[in-house]
Amino acid sequence: MPITYTSGEQIEVYRFSLPVTVGVPLIALFLQAFLPRRIFSIFDLPLLVTIFFAMARRNPISGLLTGAAIGLAQDMLGPYPIGIYGIAKTVVGYGASSLGAKLDVENAGARLLVTLAFYLVHQAVFFTVARGMVNLTLNWSWSHGILAGLANGIVGMVLYFVLDKFKQRT
Amino acid sequence: MESVLGRYRNLIILVGVLFLQVLGLAVQVKRSADAQHTRLIRIWAVDAITPLERVLVRVQEGANNLWHNYFFLRGVRAENRDLKQQIQQMRLEQVRLSEDAAQAHRLQSLLAFKEQVVMKTIPAQVIGSSGSDLSRSVYIDKGSNQSIAPDMPVITAGGIVGKVLRVYPSTSLVLMINDQSSGVGVLLEKSRLQGVLRGTSDGELILERVMSDEQVAPGDTVLSSGGDQIFPKGFPVGTVSKVNPGKELFLNIKVRPAADLSRLEEVLVVTEKQEQQSVAQTGVKVRAADILSQRLPSVPDKPVTVPGAPATGKPVAVEPGQVLGGTAKPRPNGVIQSEPRLGAGANLAAGVPARTAPVRLAPASTTAASPVVESGDAGVRPSTGSNSTPKSAPDKPTAVPVKPITQSSPQPAITEDKPQ
Incomplete structure (x- = not known):
């Protein structure tokens, strides 16, 4: 798996236009809420968008803010108290941007593994907050978590490939 | 101090953001225990998303309607045509089956009749009529090849039909008893009065040669007397339907034929009589x-x-x-x-x-x-x-x-x- 370590000078930092910055997360949130839950509930499109923007910008602050904003918006549409997804995606955004600043994860395999890993991190933070703070009774399944992480990784590879078209060099 | 903040700026911001969110969660959890009410921010979020969803749903419904009511119906016309043809074929099949069932019923009764009658008969199918309105004759699908001969009586399970008038190799012309030129020696079952049954131009049957002082009532059964040496004796010919005074001291007796002469399909040709x-x-x-x-x-x-x-x-x-x-x-x-x-x-x-x-x-x-x-x-x-x-x-x-x-x-x- 070609995850190459590069120096900060060699890593390109991208930025996105405002419509893409606003529109893509909204579309992801919308699709997450609109698509049939029975089929698409396993996917977390806001998480994939968070990871993509965080890794592309390679800025931890930008990444955590993007994650926080997307997560809070997702919380607003969900049944749980606002902040659960926000905290989880904040952590993921921060981690993805921090990882993107140190590793070149431009190829598909690296993106699959990174997405799988951050999906698990996201779920871990989510379950921790949900159980520890909100006292929600949620059950964790490793098999389901790994399968869902792989599924999101596969979808993420396609999604990242599409969103790469909107990258702008700084 | 500034270097520390600059060095851990990202981490501090992360902690700060997380802290704010945790604080918000804590507030929500505390308030949710006090009262259940919808937060305004949720309303805003839902209000922001749902119109888009509503539009998308309408677009989706429109697309579905367009597909199902237009594109999907491209083959409906041909399918409708095929279904109509199928219905027509099924109707024809139904008619054919009904005809087959009716024919089977008739043949069954004919067979039962044939088994009861002690005579040699040949079943024949009525294949046509003479085509004349004045004559009452039909063609059957048996002829001299099947040993059919002129003057052979033709009967059905119901009664006497007529006699073979002309014979062809594979067909025969049957003169029915209600033809004007036909005459059958008959007798009334009850009174044993004999007479001659003739056909009229209207296709009716008139029993002649019965004196006006005889007691003949409608409903009397008319049997073949055998006197004409064509039809076997004792076969049902018909029933008296109407009795009127006739000319020259004779009664004018109308007879309703026992066999349905207007709907003949299968008949029996008597080739050898055993009285x-x-x-x-x-x-x-x-x-x-x-x-x-x-x-x-x-x-x-x-x-x-x-x-x-x-x-x-x-x-x-x-x-x-x-x-x-x-x-x-x-x-x-x-x-x-x-x-x-x-x-x-x-x-x-x-x-x-x-x-x-x-x-x-x-x-x-x-x-x-x-x-x-x-x-x-x-x-x-x-x-x-x-x-x-x-x-x-x-x-x-x-x-x-x-x-x-x-x-x-x-x-x-x-x-x-x-x-x-």
């Missing part, structure tokens, strides 16, 4: 003269002088139908019974199957003092003359040998009313 069991075969000692004597208790015996009898000066009573030259024996009931030496006796002695026929007196127009024996088998016409010494009665026995129908035309029973 009712003969006296010799059954062994029952019932003779025509006996029947006659039983039916005419009031007819006075008319003394006649027998030629060749001893000239005693005393008249000898001779039973009607007595064969001249035969012996006359008194019956226990006082009726003299004649025993012919020739005719039926000779035939029976020869072992030839003979048939018995109802014998009756002629209608009341004949001279009561000189009743004339009328035998349906012999085809003796009613005699109206007072000096009506039977011309054929002595010569014609009441038991006639059965004659298989051949190509040769049979002798018509009623010479003047010979069926065409």
Whole structure:
């Protein structure tokens, strides 16, 4: 798996236009809420968008803010108290941007593994907050978590490939 | 201090953001325990998303409608056409099955009838009619190749249909009994009155030669008398439907045919008649003269002088139908019974199957003092003359040998009313 370590000078930092910055997360949130839950509930499109923007910008602050904003918006549409997804995606955004600043994860395999890993991190933070703070009774399944992480990784590879078209060099 | 903040700036911001969110969660959890109410920010979020969802749903519904009501219906016209054709085919199939079922029913009844009738028959299918409105004839799908011959009777389970008029190799023309040129010797089942059944131009059946003083009522069953030597005796011909006074002291009797002559499809052609069991075969000692004597208790015996009898000066009573030259024996009931030496006796002695026929007196127009024996088998016409010494009665026995129908035309029973 070609995850190459590069120096900060060699890593390109991208930025996105405002419509893409606003529109893509909204579309992801919308699709997450609109698509049939029975089929698409396993996917977390806001998480994939968070990871993509965080890794592309390679800025931890930008990444955590993007994650926080997307997560809070997702919380607003969900049944749980606002902040659960926000905290989880904040952590993921921060981690993805921090990882993107140190590793070149431009190829598909690296993106699959990174997405799988951050999906698990996201779920871990989510379950921790949900159980520890909100006292929600949620059950964790490793098999389901790994399968869902792989599924999101596969979808993420396609999604990242599409969103790469909107990258702008700084 | 600034270097520390700059060095851990990202981490501090992360902690700060997380702290704010945790704080917000804590507030929410605390408030949710106090009261359940929807937060305004959720309302805003939902209000921001749901219009888009609503639009998307409408677009989706429009797309679905467009697909299902237009694109998806591209083949509907052809499918509708195919379904209509299928319906037509199914209707035709249904009609065919109904026809098959009706035909099977008819054939079943015909077969049952055929099994009951002691005669050789050939089933035939009616394949057409003469095409003329004035004639009542049909074509059947059997001809000389199937041993069909002219004058063979054609019957159904219901009754008599007609006779074979013309024979072709594979088809035959059947003249039905309701044709104007047709004539059938018939008798009424109850009264045993005999007559001639003729067809009319309207396709109706008229029973002729029945005197106006006879008691004929609608509903009486009309049977074939066998006197025409074409149709077997005793077959149902029809029922009396209407009785009116006719011309010249005869009744005008309309008969409704027993066979549905207007809906003929399958018929039986009688190729060989086997009449009712003969006296010799059954062994029952019932003779025509006996029947006659039983039916005419009031007819006075008319003394006649027998030629060749001893000239005693005393008249000898001779039973009607007595064969001249035969012996006359008194019956226990006082009726003299004649025993012919020739005719039926000779035939029976020869072992030839003979048939018995109802014998009756002629209608009341004949001279009561000189009743004339009328035998349906012999085809003796009613005699109206007072000096009506039977011309054929002595010569014609009441038991006639059965004659298989051949190509040769049979002798018509009623010479003047010979069926065409």
